[in-house]
Amino acid sequence: MSSLRQAQDSAWFTSPDDAATRLHEAGYLADAATATTAYLAGTLEKPLLIEGPAGVGKTELAKAVARAAGADLVRLQCYEGLDEARALYEWNYKKQLLRIQAASSMADQSPQSWEETHDDIFTDEFLLTRPLLTAIRREQPTVLLVDEVDKTDVEVEGLLLEVLSDFQVTIPELGTVSATRRPFVVLTSNATRELSEAVKRRCLFLHLGYPDAERERQIVTSQVPALDEKVVRQLVDVVARLRELELKKAPSIAESVDWARTLIALQVGTLDEEAISSTLGVVLKHASDQARAVKELGLAASGR
Incomplete structure (x- = not known):
């Protein structure tokens, strides 16, 4: 049996449509490109590199794949100074x-x-496994999330290359440990630095940006169904205007959802200037961003 046939037999999703449906059931609204790439990542057993601004659903996609497949999620949160002892x-x-x-x-x-x-x-008996080795050794379906890989030092990419190339890890004292069941690997990047071509070459690539207004309305409605449709449209329109401003941190999709939940809690029936001004801190987390929004949107600064 060919390796591709074996991959197909153990596919996480049976088709792009199946991926879209099951991800939706898991609470993630995937567009055609996202569903297709998720399907291919499972079928071809290739790592999936997702790049885009913070808060567009990169990490959530990995979690949704795990939920949709009934798999465990193993997460390696990357940061400057991460070393082999913490990763492997x-x-x-x-x-x-x-x-x-x-x-x-x-x-x-x-x-x-x-x-x-x-x-x-x-x-x-004396080995303390960290996320990369843990995911490789698991025999059960596993999603390995390497989150914010662009925050690590360049040297860590060399470690990732061995894992992503052959899904194996060499431990000098024990030998080579190879995966008996390859995990579904998701790497996320906010593009704060360029990743090496060697890492990119081993991955499928997906860019996630902010969704268009219609898709964001669908996402907000699916997460906060109790919010009136009129208010959802107002919220999405305001968020779109905020993202057009030169802000330190544009509102993420998660913050749109948080804003919707805030409006439910406050029983807001219409997102007027007063409501926006009094709740702006839910979506903008820098004082300079809030000041710019007040100025550009013509909001009253009093009461905040």
């Missing part, structure tokens, strides 16, 4: 030291060479 594995040095001390205390009764002690302490 490390040894439990305290436990190893206790074993060495125990072996030393028993040396008079049962002499043991250093080679024997070494082989005894570098075993699975």
Whole structure:
């Protein structure tokens, strides 16, 4: 059986339409390009690199794939200074030291060479697995989310290359650990720096931007069905105007949903200037952004 046939037999989704339907059932409204790419990532067993501004649903897509497939989610949150010990594995040095001390205390009764002690302490019992190794070793369906990969140092990409190339990890003391069941891998990037071509070459690529007005209305309505349709349209229109401004941080889709829930909590029947001004902090988290919005939208600054 060919590798492609094997991949098809273990596909996460049976077709792009199946991906769209099941992701929708899992609470994620995927457009045609997103559904198709999610289907291909599972069928071809290739990592999926999702790039776009913060808050457009990159991380949520990985979570939705896990929910739709009934898989576990293993997440590696990237940050500056992330190293192999936090991403891949490390040894439990305290436990190893206790074993060495125990072996030393028993040396008079049962002499043991250093080679024997070494082989005894570098075993699975003393291995602390981190997200990358955890996902590779799992036999159950697993979604591996490498979140905000652009925040890591360039050196970490070398570590990712081994994982993404052959889905295996080399542990000097134990040998090579290969995946028995490849995880569905999602890497997200806010494009704060350019990723290496070597990493990109091993991935399918999907760019997610802010949705158009109709799709954002659908997303907000699906998440906050109790909000009046008229208010949803007003909210989406205002958010679109805010995104056109030169802000430090434009409102995300998640913040649109939070704003909708806020309006429900406040029992707002229409999103007028007063309602916008009093709740602007839900969608804009910088004082300079709020000041610009008040000026550009012609809002009253009083009461905020």
